Amino acid sequence: MSDGMTEMYKEEATALQKQVGGSHYADMTIQPIEFITANGLDFLQGNIIKYVCRHKNKNGADDIKKAIHYCELLLQMEYGE
Secondary structure (H helix, E strand, O other): OOHHHHHHHHHOOOOOOOOOOOOOOOOOOOOHHHHHHHOOOOHHHHHHHHHHHHOOOOOOHHHHHHHHHHHHHHHHHHHOO
16 A cells, blocks of 8 residues: 555544534534443433534524424333323
């Protein structure tokens, strides 16, 4: 492999360093996916974390509404409320 190819592979970003469609996660000290995975959170819990973490840098109030919706789903599916 030439030196140019070796350098290209060294500079390739890890999956956590890559982000499609913005930098609203990549700019965080701890990305939501890292927190979600480390704490074994399920789909509903993970989405709540994701939307709350990104609202200021992506979709504003819409992301808070999405987080609330996932909280309502969690209440209904886990607690029958």
